[in-house]
Amino acid sequence: MGRDTWSWIVPDGLWEIAKPLIPPSRVRPQGGGTQDAPDETLFAAIVYVLVSGCAWRALPPCFGVSKSTAHRRFVIWSRAGVWGRLHEAVLDRIDECGLLDVTRVVLDSAHVRAKKGANSQAPAP
Template sequence: MDGGQWDWIVPAGLWEIARPLLPAPRVRPQGGGIVGVADEAVFAAIVYVLVSGCAWRALPPCFGASKSTVHRRFLIWSRAGVWERLHQAVLDRLAADDLLDVSRVVLDSAHVRAKKGGEHTGPSPVERGKPGSKLHVLSDAAGLPLVVGLSAANTPDSRELKPMVTRLQSRHDPVSGRYRKIGKPGKLHADKAYDHSELRRWLRGKRIGVRIARKGVESGRRLGRHRWVIERTISWLFGYRRLSPRYERRPYAYLAFLTLAAAITCHKRHLKLTM
């Protein structure tokens, strides 16, 4: 395969980061079989589905892979944690180049319509009770997505604060055995949906500054000058058409696409800042 063949859809250098993270293909014990489609072509096809929002069956023939091959490998890689490790590998590069600012982190969520239902869906309070999900995003001070999550649309935002912050602070990668390079967050900014005294105590116990708007006390305007970046981040993620609406019934499949989108977003930022 010629180098750069998929540059029109895969950002430069992303495949080189992803390639060593893929699980080894299974070998038929009896030997034989047909030559499989190259992983690079399948990776490009998955990125194409994420960006374009097309159905698996609508994949163009230029990738040289059937929709069943691409979909099957996507599920295998998703179960193997490839997208989480890819996202972390990109974040490690940003951290190594001192391009992550965790002196302030920002947390927010957004509703997404769930077309086919499935796990992690519920009646959406902003969609007249139609089935939906919430995606949760924790970003650095510049809006780079550090952690992403998924829950049912009727899940209170406050319930996801601890898991999101804990995942950010978990420095040991159980898959690779490496220690992550992201530093400890200094302050956490969030809107009034996260205003709970127990959460404030929990954050202070972890020596994280609390910058959460207070219900009935603060208008949120002053805090909004730091929180606006997360709105832009969510807009970046929804620019990947496969994420809105949600078509995947399996929550891990949707979360896989969401994590890949976060990895690509961070990688593009790294390319821009290091060119």
Template sequence: MDRARWDWVVPAGLWEIARPLLPAARVRPQGGGVANIDDEAVFAAIIYVLVSGCAWRALPPCFGASKSTVHRRFVIWSRAGVWGRLHQRILQLLDEQALIDLSHAVLDSAHVRAKKGGELAGPSPVDRGKPGSTMHVLSDANGVPLRVGLSAANTHDSLGLKPMLSHFHMGHESHAAQSKPQRLHADKASDIPHPRKWLWGKHIGIRIARKGTESSERLGRRRWVIERTMSWLTGYRRLSPRYERQPATTWPFLGLAAALCCYKRLIKLTM
């Protein structure tokens, strides 16, 4: 197959990273059947759905695969953890090029409307109580998304802090202190005693504006990068608004979007 056929959808070189992460295709023990659609075409179709926000049934015929085939393989790959491993692999490549800056990390969240409700969707306090979700993002000092998460819109932002930082490391076995953020920047929503004590226990510095006593304006010098990262992620139309009812299909799209953001950063800084 002509690889250039999918260059308008898949960034150059991304397929070579993703291919080893895919589970092996199931083979009928009795033989026969219809030949599997090429994985690369399905991978391109999934990225097209993420970028364009189109419904599965609206996939253009140029991918040579039916919407049921693409959706079925998307579910299989999602259950196999492909998108999270792809994100981690690209972060590893960035780290090998010394392109991850953990001198400080930035945590923020953004509301997305959940058109069909479902799990991890709740009445949004910023959207007149309509169903929505909260997208949590942890980035490095340059806005590279290190972790992403999802919760119901009526969940307090501070509850996302611990899950986003728990067990986080970049794999520097010989330099453990360099494998986690040295300082965390967050907005006033995280100004709660328990998260502060937890961060102190992890030896992570804290830069969170205190409610009623400190302005968030000075933190903007560090936190603007996370606003840019949020705009990168919400630029993928399948994420905002949220159409999937089940987190099992929402999470994979969010993980794939984070992987794409990291890969574009890698291309930009190494070309």
């Protein structure tokens, strides 16, 4: 991607790392249909949504892909494990450059609400 169309949203080199990780599009057995949007364009659209935090329905028309196409490809690539492998590939590249320092690591967690509430049989403190 580099300095061309989507360089304003996709950092230099990220597309080159991601490109081999993206599974090929399935060919329709009956043929026909519309031509797939380029993976590079869809990748940029997905990165835009993930980075900006906007809703899929707010995807700007400058990408030239529909919100449903971008979301569908995001789901397909998610199920194929693209994002986890991309994360690992980026970390490997950073480590190769000697820029990865894991002497300090931060973990984050989520709390899950107890939907049924507290045990009513337990004595109150």
